[in-house]
Amino acid sequence: MKRAISLLTVLAMMTSFACFFSSCKKDENSADGKSLLKYASPTETETETETETEPVIQTQTDPIDPTDTDPTTSSSDSLQKTSIETTSYDCPTSVIGPHEIPEYAYQEILIEDTVILDKDGLTIHVNGYQLGMGTERLLMMHLENQTGHPISLNLKSLSVDGFKVSPMWLKKFEDGASEDFDVEFFLTLGNEIGLWDPGMFQIRFEVEYTDTESVYVSDPATFYTSVYDPAKVYDLPYATVLFEDANVRISAVDFVYFRDEPRLYILYENLSAEAYTFRFEESLINGYPASLFTYVGLAPGEKYIDTLYIRESDLEEIGVDTIETISGIIMYSTADNYFDGTLCDPFTLSVS
Numbered sequence: 001m002k003r004a005i006s007l008l009t010v011l012a013m014m015t016s017f018a019c020f021f022s023s024c025k026k027d028e029n030s031a032d033g034k035s036l037l038k039y040a041s042p043t044e045t046e047t048e049t050e051t052e053t054e055p056v057i058q059t060q061t062d063p064i065d066p067t068d069t070d071p072t073t074s075s076s077d078s079l080q081k082t083s084i085e086t087t088s089y090d091c092p093t094s095v096i097g098p099h100e101i102p103e104y105a106y107q108e109i110l111i112e113d114t115v116i117l118d119k120d121g122l123t124i125h126v127n128g129y130q131l132g133m134g135t136e137r138l139l140m141m142h143l144e145n146q147t148g149h150p151i152s153l154n155l156k157s158l159s160v161d162g163f164k165v166s167p168m169w170l171k172k173f174e175d176g177a178s179e180d181f182d183v184e185f186f187l188t189l190g191n192e193i194g195l196w197d198p199g200m201f202q203i204r205f206e207v208e209y210t211d212t213e214s215v216y217v218s219d220p221a222t223f224y225t226s227v228y229d230p231a232k233v234y235d236l237p238y239a240t241v242l243f244e245d246a247n248v249r250i251s252a253v254d255f256v257y258f259r260d261e262p263r264l265y266i267l268y269e270n271l272s273a274e275a276y277t278f279r280f281e282e283s284l285i286n287g288y289p290a291s292l293f294t295y296v297g298l299a300p301g302e303k304y305i306d307t308l309y310i311r312e313s314d315l316e317e318i319g320v321d322t323i324e325t326i327s328g329i330i331m332y333s334t335a336d337n338y339f340d341g342t343l344c345d346p347f348t349l350s351v352s
Contacts, residue, residue: 088287089327089346096252096349097238101194109197109225111139116203116221121146124153124205126223129198130182135190138182139201145177149209155183156204156217157299161234163189164304172210192265192305193236193253199228239267242347247272248332250344253305255326255351262323264308264351270298276332281343284327285310288318292328324352 109129117124128140145151155169167185189195202222208215239251253265268278276298283292291314296306310323327348333341 088284089329089348091346091348093325093348093350094240094242094252096240096254096351099238099254101191101254102196104190104196107197107227109227111223111225114223116141116223117205117207117218119207119216119218121148122151122207126201126203129225132184135186135188136184137187137198138184140180140182142180143173143177145173145175147209148175149211149214150174152208152210154206154208156206157202157220157302158183158185158204159202159302160187160189160198161195161200162303163195163234164298164302165189166304188307189305191258192307193234195234197227198225199232200224236267240349242266242349243330243344245342245344247274247342248276248278248344250278250330252349255349261312262310264310264326264349266294266306266308267303268296268298268306269303270300273300274334275299276334276341277338278330278332280328281331282329282346284325284348285315285318286320286324287327288320290314290318292326294330322352325350 111126111129113125113127115123116126123144123146125142126139127142130138130140132138143153150173152170152172155167158165158167165185165187167183169183169185171181173179187195187198200222201224202220204220205218206215207218236251236253239253241249241251243250248271249267249269251267251269253267255262255264257263270276278294278296278298280292280294283290285292290310292308292310294306294308296304298304315321315323325348327346329346330344331341332344333339
């Protein structure tokens with residue numbers, strides 16, 4: 001009896017091991033069992049010989065991390081990059097005109113004490129400007145809260161010489177507060193168009209009485225710095241218009257390599273009386289489907305320069321070493337019609 005039990009036990013163990021190895025082999029050969037880090041490398045394409053002055057993108061050898069969801073560099077709404085066939089749009093090729101971006105040189109910027117909000121016992125003054133780390137800038141302000149309510153102060157919008165910047169700023173103040181504070185924002189317009197020294201600001205705040213949840217948005221307030229020159233206009237004559245209709249204008253301002261990373265600066269202008277958001281519907285690099293991402297929201301009359309980042313891993317995936325052309329179809333839409341807006345005509349921009 002003991003021997004019979006021993007044999008049965010051995011047979012059961014052998015059966016379990018066989019099932020285990022059979023299962024492993026099935027997972028190895030099935031699509032579900034493949035590692036998410038594996039991907040099919042595209043067929044190598046023939047390219048022209050590069051000259052010494054042409055920038056070269058160093059491709060990386062590590063597999064693409066599927067958990068990388070940096071919203072500034074990828075988009076699930078873009079084309080799936082499974083095709084390696086070259087495609088193109090039936091449209092003329094645009095070129096950014098020759099130009100130079102002046103280098104930064106320090107200049108002291110002063111702001112005289114200016115009232116920018118005065119309503120129902122709430123008064124806000126701006127009275128200074130300071131440099132922060134990198135592209136960080138600070139507007140120095142003073143607040144008097146005699147509203148009878150504690151408040152939450154949210155920066156609704158801020159523009160520099162007509163160009164929207166996108167700071168996220170929020171601060172709370174008790175009733176009866178009399179405080180100095182600063183508003184931080186990032187001035188990237190220097191690298192983009194050479195606007196290093198702001199001359200004119202326009203600002204709006206959203207004010208909430210936190211005890212009653214009553215909310216209002218202040219009227220736009222304009223104030224000037226000591227370097228303001230009304231004759232100086234940033235009209236960017238070298239920019240090339242990619243699309244224009246009665247509602248919007250989209251232009252390519254510059255293509256640069258910043259710290260060896262390719263970047264395209266795109267100017268969006270809302271010419272209408274409605275608020276719009278902009279995004280890529282399709283995009284190509286050298287004619288290959290690529291995931292380029294932009295998401296810009298503009299109120300009526302606003303304009304904004306967006307940085308389009310192009311990652312080395314994206315170029316590696318489509319087998320591109322040197323960027324020659326960037327193509328795309330952009331959609332703009334109202335807030336309640338995001339997925340069914342107006343498709344812009346396709347564009348192709350030569351950057352080689």
